[in-house]
Amino acid sequence: MTYHIDGREGSWEVVVGLEVHAQVISRSKLFSGAATEFGAAPNSQVSLVDAAFPGMLPVINRECVAQAVRTGLGLAAEIHLWSRFDRKNYFYADLPAGYQISQYAHPIVGKGSLAIELADGSSKEIGITRLHLEQDAGKSLHDQHPSKSYIDLNRAGVPLMEIVSEPDLRSPEEAGAYLRKLRTILRYLGTCDGNMEEGSLRADVNVSVRRPGEGFRTRCEVKNVNSVRFVMQAVEAEARRQVQVWEEGGTVEQETRLFDPARGVTRSMRSKEEAHDYRYFPDPDLVPLVLDEAWVTALKEDLPELPDAKKARFMEEYGLAAYESALLVAEAGTADYFEALARGRRAKTVANFMLGDLAAALNRMGQSFAGASLFTVEASEAILDMIEDGTINGRIAKDVIEEMERSGEGPREVVARLGLRQVTDTGAIERAVDAVLVREAGKVAEYKAGKEKLFGFFVGQVMKAMAGKGNPALVNDVLKQKLS
């Protein structure tokens, strides 16, 4: 079930490669001591180096180099012990020096790969071409004044990793899966927070189409796409546009385009003729970046368990299915939560509990497992303990969760205050069963005549009469006994 686009004249294959810009988690900028925190007042995190004052010189931030190496190791990539920074020259108001310092010719990380999982359960290796370090530019604000533009240099000099994939992706789904997986790995490594809304992760999407079996045709680059969904939409929209161009006898020109999510189309940004000549050359203010092999080895030994390994271990160690393991390892915080909660419990029960009502509640609250304020591991332990000792049942657990969300109380407080404790008093259950059997005498007759699947109906009616609080096992027992 390979993805293809049906044109008027047959089927087209889509070829996609991604260039992802990931902001490095670091206290200070790539070449200066200024802070990198998001959301600070404009121009409050700008050093003289960032503002390119005369005579100011860049000094590489060691932590950013370590982060790039960790990322390279996490992508099973070659680490280049010798790399170099080049200047990319162009004029723009938010580029203070008139050049961006980047690693054009000699990146710090070379070839690597990453495995994506697809909906049909298959997985695919996607090649990583390279990863390099570079500085971000500042931000131009054109909407603050009718005739003036404002410049915020807080982002100027912020460290970025540009991670370039091979053109190995063949569908919007694969492109989306790649970006999600890359984001997961970066977050596991702690090298990028992956926050796409804040611009910590952005993708340039290279798209071309071809007839099956052909070589590559001309590609277009869709710039600065800032969500997984938009990447998938942009691939589809751009591929369809190109199919149309080719089928109408036209030629796709290599160009830079922008994705308009409102209209679901890509628009030309600048063509090859207007392309900049960046006049790359080695930055003479910096010496080549030479890494000590032992230092790289030490970073490698300190890497955390990565999602693929963790998923395999969850399946092996906890006996979980691939699907639920994948959900649990998508975020390191979720996996940690699971392992804490699963200690001394049945893993399957814990997984179902977490991925069901609890995940839904956290989703409503806009929280993740790692940062859950109300549904801490301790709170979840209490809920599971109460299910286990028969205080509540699964049906009540759902109510408890919802009530906690409303009131902000702990689970035991909610159960005590609302009397949600399940009924294990056989007398009370018998009374409820009797009442139901009297009311539903007709159905009882049908049941006794052999329509045994009505048993579930009686259970439901009893539970309803007991407001969900009846102990399911006892209700079953009593019903069986009374109906026999």
Next chain:
Amino acid sequence: MNLTDLGIAAARAGLERRDFSARELALAHIEAIEALNPRLNAFITVTPEQALAAAEEADAARSRGQSAPLFGIPLAIKDIFCTQGVRTTAGSRILGPFVPPYESTVTQNLLRDGAIFLGKTNLDEFAMGSSTTSSAYGSTENPWKRRQNPEARLVPGGSSGGSAAAVAARLAMGATGTDTGGSIRQPASFCGITGIKPTYGRCSRWGVVAFASSLDHPGPFGRSVEDCAILLRSMAGHDPCDSTSVDRPVPDYEAACRRSIKGLRIGVPREYRVSGMASEIEEMWRAGEAWLRGQGAEVVEISLPHTKYGLPTYYIIAPAEASSNLARYDGIRYGLRVDGGDLADLYERTRGEGFGAEVKRRILMGTYVLSAGYYDAYYLKAQKVRALIFKDFSDAFQNVDAILAPTAPSAAFAEGEKTEDPVMMYLNDIFTVPADLAGVPAMSVPAGLDADGLPLGLQVIGPPFGEEVVFTVGAALERAAGFTALPALRAGEEVR
């Protein structure tokens, strides 16, 4: 004797003995500047109040028993070193209104050691030139005069011509300069003083307005080899803010000045004997060889085979780096802004009005050689040649301890004599550029006068971080040359 005639070591001793105060010393120089600077235009900015306040502070500190290597020594600072709270122009209109909120590492080191700054000296715009005529703040006059035609206004050399003229005319005891293609050594030669360009990485470039990053070498001027040794020792040192700065201990250069050259091998590069070289230069060079032989050194001919590629290589690499380094002067954040209809218009007007002709020429050359399709043929090739030039020196220093050569192909010329033809101007750097490309230390020492009575310098080039041997050989030349001639325009003399 005038206080302005003292050398740094002598002034230091006099201050120590309380023969005079730092305030008196500063005042003598301030008065000299007031008398002569209107004519020479050696300073763009003079800071007499700050100098006097600092001198009084130094006197007070001395009376409390404090001391430092340059306590109370008045210096001039090339206006390419950023000085906190003092306007720094780099000789350009585009930085006309710029007052740095920071102090360059080199000037901070001098302040740390007690130096007093008199002001900021004139230079070719962004240090691009060999005559100090391309400054937006007017040209600087060389204090030396031709015997035959004393009316001619001679150039002090460049780009650090303001510093050289100030030291020669005794408006300052020493000065800072930067040498990218010869900008310390050539003006030292033209003004009859001493100047040294140390090894690349020896003096921090932090806070020095960049011309060509891989070639810019800060260094000192003095009226003696010893004065340069004292100043360089203070200026040099590792700076973590400059990634190209080198972390090595700074030796005692003064001690090196007192060493004997007996047994040293001195190389004389045959490729520097260019056709059409003035016979006086040739004779001076021969004299230099004899002086060194006379003190026990062995002089041997050596070969630096890629010398002839030095200038073309320099005029590719330096403009290439400059075209990128000067992109920051865009009118957006500091310095001159000339508003325009849109961003491109603002850039064009600001840079069009802010930069002079020579700077524009070099930005254009640099932009060209880095352009797609030309990069390999120009910039990349030039880098390869640069490596060969470095290898020439490395090979030579396998066999010799230092190299002796002329500093410049001529004595000071008059304004307008060569300054109209860029290629003629560029040829001035023919003997100085190779040491910049190789990053090796090199010094110019005044050796004698030409027929017109103008000073000529000899150059001593050493191996990387071989400043000590350069000082040793430079001091030997100085002793033998016995150069005592004085410029016509100098402190204490009537201005003609």
